[in-house]
Each structure stands twice: as C-alpha cells, then as structure tokens.
Amino acid sequence: MKPTDTSNPDYFHKVVDCQWACPAHTPVPAYIRLIAQGRYSDAYLLNRDSNVFPGILGRVCDRPCEPACRRTRVDGEPVAICRLKRVAADHRDDVTSRLPQKPDQTNGKRIALIGAGPASFTVANDLAPLGYECTIFEKLPEAGGLMRANIPAFRLPEKVLNEELQYILDMGVELKLNSPVSSMKALLDEGWDAVFVGTGAPKGKDLHLPGREEADANIHIGIDWLESVAFEHIDSIGKNVLIIGVGNTAMDCCRTSLRLGAENVKVMARKPRNFFKASEWELEDAEEENIQIVVNHSPKAFVTEHGKLVGMTFELMEYDVDDKGEITGQRIIGEETLPCDDVILAIGQENAFPWIEKDAGIEFGKWDVPVVDEETFESTHEGVFFGGDSAFGPKNIIWAVEHGHQAAISIHRHCQGLGLRDRAPREVELQSAKMGMFEWRYSNAYTAAERREMEHVALVDRFQRLNIEVELGFNAEQIAVEVQRCLNCDVQTVFEAPLCEECDACIDVCPVECLSITPVADSEAELRASLSQPEAPEDQSLYVSNPLPLTGRVMIKDENVCLHCGLCAERCPTSAWDMKEGVIKIPHADDQVETVA
Amino acid sequence: MTSFVKPKIRRLNEPTNGLGKTRADYDGAMSTLCAGCGHDSVTAALARAFYELSTDPKDVVKVSGIGCSSKTTTYFLKDAHGANTVHGRMPSFATGAAAVNKNLTYVGVSGDGDSLSIGLGQMAHAIRRNVDMIYMLENNGVYGLTKGQFSASSDIGSKAKKGATNMLPPIDPAIMALSIGATFVARSFSGDKQQLVSLIKAGIAHRGFALIDVISPCVSFNDHKGSTKSYAHTYQYYHKAVHADYVPPSEEITASYDEGEAMPVELHDGGSILLRKLDKDYDPTNRASAMEKLMQSQQTQEILTGLLYIDESRPAMAEHKKLPETPLHSIPYSKLNPGADALRKLQDEFR
Ligand SMILES: Cc1cc2nc3c(=O)[nH]c(=O)nc-3n(C[C@H](O)[C@H](O)[C@H](O)COP(=O)(O)OP(=O)(O)OC[C@H]3O[C@@H](n4cnc5c(N)ncnc54)[C@H](O)[C@@H]3O)c2cc1C
Numbered sequence A: 001m002k003p004t005d006t007s008n009p010d011y012f013h014k015v016v017d018c019q020w021a022c023p024a025h026t027p028v029p030a031y032i033r034l035i036a037q038g039r040y041s042d043a044y045l046l047n048r049d050s051n052v053f054p055g056i057l058g059r060v061c062d063r064p065c066e067p068a069c070r071r072t073r074v075d076g077e078p079v080a081i082c083r084l085k086r087v088a089a090d091h092r093d094d095v096t097s098r099l100p101q102k103p104d105q106t107n108g109k110r111i112a113l114i115g116a117g118p119a120s121f122t123v124a125n126d127l128a129p130l131g132y133e134c135t136i137f138e139k140l141p142e143a144g145g146l147m148r149a150n151i152p153a154f155r156l157p158e159k160v161l162n163e164e165l166q167y168i169l170d171m172g173v174e175l176k177l178n179s180p181v182s183s184m185k186a187l188l189d190e191g192w193d194a195v196f197v198g199t200g201a202p203k204g205k206d207l208h209l210p211g212r213e214e215a216d217a218n219i220h221i222g223i224d225w226l227e228s229v230a231f232e233h234i235d236s237i238g239k240n241v242l243i244i245g246v247g248n249t250a251m252d253c254c255r256t257s258l259r260l261g262a263e264n265v266k267v268m269a270r271k272p273r274n275f276f277k278a279s280e281w282e283l284e285d286a287e288e289e290n291i292q293i294v295v296n297h298s299p300k301a302f303v304t305e306h307g308k309l310v311g312m313t314f315e316l317m318e319y320d321v322d323d324k325g326e327i328t329g330q331r332i333i334g335e336e337t338l339p340c341d342d343v344i345l346a347i348g349q350e351n352a353f354p355w356i357e358k359d360a361g362i363e364f365g366k367w368d369v370p371v372v373d374e375e376t377f378e379s380t381h382e383g384v385f386f387g388g389d390s391a392f393g394p395k396n397i398i399w400a401v402e403h404g405h406q407a408a409i410s411i412h413r414h415c416q417g418l419g420l421r422d423r424a425p426r427e428v429e430l431q432s433a434k435m436g437m438f439e440w441r442y443s444n445a446y447t448a449a450e451r452r453e454m455e456h457v458a459l460v461d462r463f464q465r466l467n468i469e470v471e472l473g474f475n476a477e478q479i480a481v482e483v484q485r486c487l488n489c490d491v492q493t494v495f496e497a498p499l500c501e502e503c504d505a506c507i508d509v510c511p512v513e514c515l516s517i518t519p520v521a522d523s524e525a526e527l528r529a530s531l532s533q534p535e536a537p538e539d540q541s542l543y544v545s546n547p548l549p550l551t552g553r554v555m556i557k558d559e560n561v562c563l564h565c566g567l568c569a570e571r572c573p574t575s576a577w578d579m580k581e582g583v584i585k586i587p588h589a590d591d592q593v594e595t596v597a
Numbered sequence B: 001m002t003s004f005v006k007p008k009i010r011r012l013n014e015p016t017n018g019l020g021k022t023r024a025d026y027d028g029a030m031s032t033l034c035a036g037c038g039h040d041s042v043t044a045a046l047a048r049a050f051y052e053l054s055t056d057p058k059d060v061v062k063v064s065g066i067g068c069s070s071k072t073t074t075y076f077l078k079d080a081h082g083a084n085t086v087h088g089r090m091p092s093f094a095t096g097a098a099a100v101n102k103n104l105t106y107v108g109v110s111g112d113g114d115s116l117s118i119g120l121g122q123m124a125h126a127i128r129r130n131v132d133m134i135y136m137l138e139n140n141g142v143y144g145l146t147k148g149q150f151s152a153s154s155d156i157g158s159k160a161k162k163g164a165t166n167m168l169p170p171i172d173p174a175i176m177a178l179s180i181g182a183t184f185v186a187r188s189f190s191g192d193k194q195q196l197v198s199l200i201k202a203g204i205a206h207r208g209f210a211l212i213d214v215i216s217p218c219v220s221f222n223d224h225k226g227s228t229k230s231y232a233h234t235y236q237y238y239h240k241a242v243h244a245d246y247v248p249p250s251e252e253i254t255a256s257y258d259e260g261e262a263m264p265v266e267l268h269d270g271g272s273i274l275l276r277k278l279d280k281d282y283d284p285t286n287r288a289s290a291m292e293k294l295m296q297s298q299q300t301q302e303i304l305t306g307l308l309y310i311d312e313s314r315p316a317m318a319e320h321k322k323l324p325e326t327p328l329h330s331i332p333y334s335k336l337n338p339g340a341d342a343l344r345k346l347q348d349e350f351r
C-alpha cells in the first residue's frame, strides 16, 4: 500500500465528517468553537460564508451533517449541529455592517435570476458584491420560494426568513415580484449576460384513482395546499383529514391541518416505518402532536357520497423483508375504508418548465429534466445555468445553496471570458494547535455528556396560531454542554514519519486504539484486518505513513473513531504527531483568482 | 479546556473479553512518566495480556519497588491489589504475599536499578524459591528516576547522556537467572508489543517464577547516540530467537508449523505454550545451551529475544512448601492459633 497523500485537500477534509457531508461544506467545528467562546456573531458570519442562511438552516436544514457526525460512531448520538447553528443566529448582534456590501459601482454585467428561492438568492449573494447587476424574477407576491410558500411558519418564522433575504437584497439586488417568466426565448432576447434558472420543482404529483374527479373539491395537492395556506387563501380544513404519503411534505401537511382545525389527522403510509422518506426528527415532531401514522395501507379509491368525499379505501399490505432490510415480496391481505372530510396528497414533486420553449436551445433529458453539467451547472445553452431543485429534481435548501455557489462561480467565469472548468481548487491550511505542555488551542478533553434535547412549546399553546414557532431554541446550559460534545475533527492529527522513533507511546495512550505500527502491507484489506476495529466502515480513511526511519515499518491511523483528543501528540516525545487546526478552503465566486478589474 | 486525561470511552461495537470487559477496563491512572518512555508500553502490554486472558483484575496483585519502572503498577489494572514497597525489596514482599494466598496472580514490576543493584539478592532468592509470579524487569540501563546514573545492566562502553563511558561489566539478568535455576526466562523489547503480550501471557500461565527482561528505553536519559539501550540501538540489534504463544486450556492448537520448528510445552493449568523456533538450532528447553547462546550474543551485541528457556517440571514454592489451599485470611483463628497446649505439645516433640 502506498503512503497516504495528505497534500490532497480532500484527505483532511474527509476527516471532518460533518463538513464533508454538508453540501456547502460548512466548517462546523470551527463555528462551534466560536459559539463556545460566546462569539455568536463571528460564528454566524463563518456559517454564512458557506451556507448563506444560518438562521433559516439552523431551524429547517435537512442536516446531512448529523448522521455523518463522528460522534455517532462514538456514543451513537450526533452533535446537535443544526441547533447550534440556530444558537449562532439567535444570539448574533447586528451584523449588517460586516456583510458583503453593495459595491459603489457595478461592472455592467446583467444577470437574470428566475425564481426567488434559495438557489437564486445564493447566486445573487455571491455575484452582487462583485459588481454584477442581478435581477430576480418571481411569479409569487413574495420572495423565498418554498421556504416561504411551503415550509410552515411554525417551523420557520417569517421574521427569520425576511431578515436573511433582506441581507442579500441590500447588496443591490433587484427583486421583481408577481413577475412570472413565461418565455425563455423572450428572456434570452433581452440580452442578459447570463441567465440562472432557480424555479424549483413546482409540480406536486396527483393520484389518479376512482372517485378522483368527483371528490376534487376536497382533494388537495400538498405543496399547492401549503402555498395557499401560506398566502392565506385557505384558512380551514375538515375535521377528519387523511394525508397520503409519508415524506417531509406530508409532515408539514398534517401538522398544518391540526392548526387549521382538523381534529383527527392520519398519515397513510404504504410501507413499514423503516421505509419512510421523512426525517426521523420530523416524524417525531408530528407524533408528538398526536398525528397517527398508519402503515401498510395502499390507496385504492376515493369514496364519495352525493358528489362529495366521505372516505378513502386502502388495500392492506403485507411485505417480505430480507436480512438487508429490503422488500422481496408483497401481497394484499385485505381492504379498509377510512372516513374523511379531506385528503392531502403528499407523494412527491416534479420539475416542470412549460415556459421553456422546445426550440430555446436548452436540451431536456429523461422525465423532462434539463441536461445540466454537474460541475458547472451550465445547460446545453451557453450562458444559461440551472441550480436548486430545477437542476436535478427536488432536494433541499442546503443543496440549493451549494448549487447557487457553484453556478455563481460559473457565471463569474463566463462573464470574464474564463474557462468554466478551470475553477480555483480547494486547499487546506494547517496550523499547530499546541500552546505549551498539556495545553492546546482547543478543548481537547472528551465530554461524555449526552446530546441535549430541544424543548418545545407546550401542546396546549402551540395550535392557537399558525405561526407559533414550536422549537424554543437552546438555553444557556444546553449550549454550554452541546458545544463540548463536538470532537473538533478539524484539529487534525498530522504525522511526520522522519521524526518517529517507534516508542509506541502514541499507540498506547490512544483511548480508542486507532493507531498502530505495522510492516508495510500489500493491500488495504490486509491492513484493515489488523485493526483494533476491523469492522470499521470502509468509507472511513486509513492513513498510512511513509516508512519509519528505524525499522521501515509504517504508522497506520484508522480515522474512523479518532476523538481528536490530542493525547498522541501530547505523549509523542519527538512531536512526530502534532495536532494542527486545518482550515478547508472552499472557493466561492470571490475566490476565483482573476477578479473583476 | 485542555486536558491530559485518557478518557474512558465505551465505543459502539467495542470488542469485549470473556468477562464482558473492554480493553480499557484494564487501564489504570494516567501515566506520569516522560512521554515516550518504554515503561508505558510495558504497562500497555500488561493491560492487554490480562484483557486477553480474561483475568478479573480483583484476582491480581501488583507489587513493585522504587524507580520509574516501579511506579507503573499504578498505570494498569486499577481494580487490582497492590503495593509499592521499599527499593529492591519487592521480591521479598511478593514471596510473602504468594505464601499466604496462592490463589491470586502476582505481577512484580521492577527496574534494572531496583533488581540488579540494591535488590539483586532479593530477586535471586525469589527465583531460587520459584515463587509463582511474573516478574517484569524494565531494563533501560540507567536509574531513570534519579536522573540517569548508569545501572548494573549498562554495557561496557555505553555512553551516558553527558558523555561519560561505562567501564563496569553488565549483569545480564537472563544469564544470572538461568544460573540459579530459573524456570522461565524471557527477553523482549517495549517496542515489540506483539511478542511482549504473548510472553506475558505465557509467563502468567507458567507455574513458578517467570522472568521477563524487557529492554525499555529511557527517552530522557538514555536514548542518545552511543547508548546501547536506546530505541535506535535496540531496533538495530534486536533478534527474535524463539516465539512463544500461550494456548489456553479451552483451545486446541490449531496453527500448524513445519516439523521441527514448532514445539508445544504442556502447562500445569491444562493449557500449553507453543514454541516456534526462529533460530533452528536454539533449544529453549536446554539450560546449558541457552546460557551459551546468551553469552555468545553478549559478544555480538545481538539482543536475543523471545522465550529463552522454559522448564515446567519444577514445582513452584507453594507446592514444595506444601502451603495450604485456603488463603491465610480465610483460615479460622482457632486453627491459626491452636493455643498454649498445642504449642507445648509441639515443643515437646523437639525435646
Ligand atoms: C413541504 C415542503 C417542506 C420542505 N421542508 C424543507 C426543510 O425543512 N428543509 C429543507 O432543507 N428543505 C425543505 N424542503 C425543500 C426545499 O424547500 C427546496 O429544496 C428548496 O426550497 C429549493 O430551492 P430552489 O431555490 O431550487 O427553489 P424553490 O424554493 O422551489 O423556489 C423556486 C421559486 O421559483 C418561482 N418560480 C417558478 N417558476 C417561475 C417562473 N416561471 N417565473 C418566475 N418565478 C418562478 C417559484 O414561485 C418559487 O418561488 C421542503 C419542501 C417542501 C415542498
């Protein structure tokens, strides 16, 4: 096996599991350290550099960082990364003077952004301060995309959303509301320097079963219904409501129904619980509100009486599940009709671009999704870029943000006449964290505390209005403990093979036994077999050093469970191991080498 | 907060032994020795060996004298019994303890100063009595704790940190032990954990006194150029002669070795030690030839390691002294002190 190339910035980046898993690569441990020091504004701004909307995302992010968190492999529960992000946002001071500012002069390049969702706003955030004239066209009367129209205010308060959108508008971005773009060709004719399509995946799926037409008045498409609620076109619903589907949209629909007067809300799932699409925390929050989730019910027909919906018939399903948890067989074992006044369909979203003419020069692939380059986000039409849900189908806000960053880099390069693929590379900057004997620049002690639980507004109080935020945020005690649970994975263990004299001190002191010195092995499999935890997940790296000077053996580090406690570096007599804070530099539009003249 | 405490962590899916204990359950307090000291590796090897043997720490007694090496009993098996005794006097203390309770496992930890200078006579007699214990002689060629004076294991010509040269001949604890009837003599190196752990397990299973002379470099006072007990020197001259694997009674010998290379030694506990001769002409059951090889290696500077000699036939102290099965603390007072009449009767027998 070859020595590990730690000069590849991805090596140390991957060690920071949360940052690696975050689509926008938010430097999580670094902002958690700032929170620990009470530097909330600094933590907020560091977040904002990567994810643009810390206040919003600190509440409703899909948080792919959390299942990835190293802490889950230690005590089973990730650091409450998302909650801490909200802490930074809730406790920040007025940061307006520290945000990227509207430039004195524009560079004369005009960019059209279609759709006022997080994707377009991120592009504007990255480009406006560089001098670009950004104009956002939005068909709805308010900005924010699904964050406004679909994510209910009891999860995401309007004030939080408005504040963070306003930051970007204040950079000199023009927002045109009630302005649907109805022809791509017409827009292209207006001579924009670049066009960004951030129109989302706006079409909710329908369910064509017997009775669908007759019962139409009481059957609602989830995302349209939520939008109508958000814009106050709908303010009530029947007593008995069935939600079809068990994804995150279903969770928002059922909880919103309760706030509009429903008394008995059931979420109907076709499969058993481990096949649900909704995030575990969204399921928990719904169940806390006494939503009943009914499994193994496959919709069969809408039941009507006198032209009005009165119930729905389901086939009762039974599944065969194999050892891997996959379904290998299914059968119908009966039928059940449940009475209801309204049905909300939450079974998925699709892209729809009725306003892009077939001959506009934009190629569409399978299922009518545009052909978009995964690195540059450019369509087959030069200068037309896609991002967010419109690019590759429905994802989430943080992906929309990352698409926006990448599209902004492309647009910047496109407008400067630079190759879209010669993007600035990622880099890692390492700096020793040693302060003295037994003294480190970070809190290296392992804190055994369990994850802090978020407290909620009492059930009796929360349904009075639609916009009572349910989550209360962390209190001082919760903040103080939760920040200590972070293992500081970005404080990297860095090894200098020529200094090692093979005393084994590091190996002996390591509390999780992730180090070893072994003869050079032929393959990674051979090495893994000799580890203290041979069953370590394969997607975790193994570090293999250069040959050691005394015996020619190699130092191996299994990155899987390292706690970044620094004891190896503390015990190493020669400082062959050192703890170094690694800053992973993720380039954005303003980091591209050639900037605007 | 910066910390220098090894945290105890129960990892998910962490391996456990027959008692359901993790490796970390065999740790002790955090070491206060210099970073990089070989003694810490010996400590780690002891913890691992006891973990692998699934020994209950409560059934172990740790005893030591004075020195950096002797301090290390604090750093493993925190739930075991133990005492730090007077400089060089650990063997007598251990002999006494083993005499009153033969059911516990005794681990002596000492240094080259503690064992070969002030405690030489003590160690010799514990060897002669074949006290049932494992004796770790953590050998760094200096008095580490008192800042690096040459010890009695220092080789002729070895240089002190400030440049002085040792002129006195070394005492080789392995040769000395063989010459006075030792039944288990091994040598190892703190840098070879695999070998050390196997030897410790074999030594614990052996009946009688098991000496393991461990080259254990002192990073602070004897790890420089010119020292013959440095890491660099040891790695260079280190030579494995005989490999020994302990096979517990419950397991069958499964590994197959070429004829003539492998040699099982039956132990009194029903288990065995599987010897694997890496030097074909080395016979670890022949005392005279073992001594000869060791003396030859002194001339070539080679550090001969492994299980150098084993004799499972001699009874341990408790057997040849016919010591009671019941520990002293469990024998009723009336039996321990049968009274003035019984004493008079006994005295009459000698008149
Ligand atoms: C019910 C629900 C709950 C969700 N909850 C979460 C959550 O908790 N966390 C999370 O991370 N993600 C969540 N999502 C997903 C997330 O909202 C989206 O992935 C994200 O908003 C996509 O951003 P976008 O910028 O691509 O598009 P969108 O947010 O969809 O914005 C597109 C905008 O374009 C406008 N538009 C469309 N066509 C035109 C046109 N022709 N001309 C002008 N304007 C147009 C639309 O009106 C809309 O305002 C949820 C989605 C739904 C449906």
Ligand SMILES: Cc1ncc(C[n+]2csc(CCOP(=O)(O)OP(=O)(O)O)c2C)c(N)n1
Binding pocket: B066, B067, B068, B069, B070, B087, B110, B111, B112, B113, B114, B115, B118, B138, B140, B142, B143, B144, B145, B146, B151
């Ligand atoms: C009776 C007595 N004499 C001398 C000393 C001083 N002394 C303390 S440790 C030591 C030598 C220890 O050397 P060694 O056993 O090799 O231990 P190391 O520190 O090298 O591991 C001496 C001479 C003492 N503590 N007690």
Ligand code: SF4
Binding pocket: A493, A509, A510, A511, A512, A513, A514, A515, A561, A562, A563, A564, A565, A566, A567, A568, A569
């Ligand atoms: S920082 Fe060093 S000692 Fe601590 S867990 Fe990681 S490898 Fe082990």
Ligand code: SF4
Binding pocket: A499, A500, A501, A502, A503, A504, A505, A506, A507, A568, A571, A572, A573, A574, A575, A576, A577, B036
């Ligand atoms: S503690 Fe330092 S010198 Fe010793 S083995 Fe580890 S890296 Fe090498």
Ligand code: SF4
Binding pocket: B032, B033, B034, B036, B037, B038, B039, B068, B069, B140, B144, B145, B217, B218, B219, B220, B221
């Ligand atoms: S002085 Fe030498 S023997 Fe003592 S702890 Fe330090 S390195 Fe080990």
Ligand SMILES: [Mg+2]
Binding pocket: B067, B069, B111, B112, B113, B138, B139, B140, B141, B142, B143, B144, B151
């Ligand atoms: Mg010594």
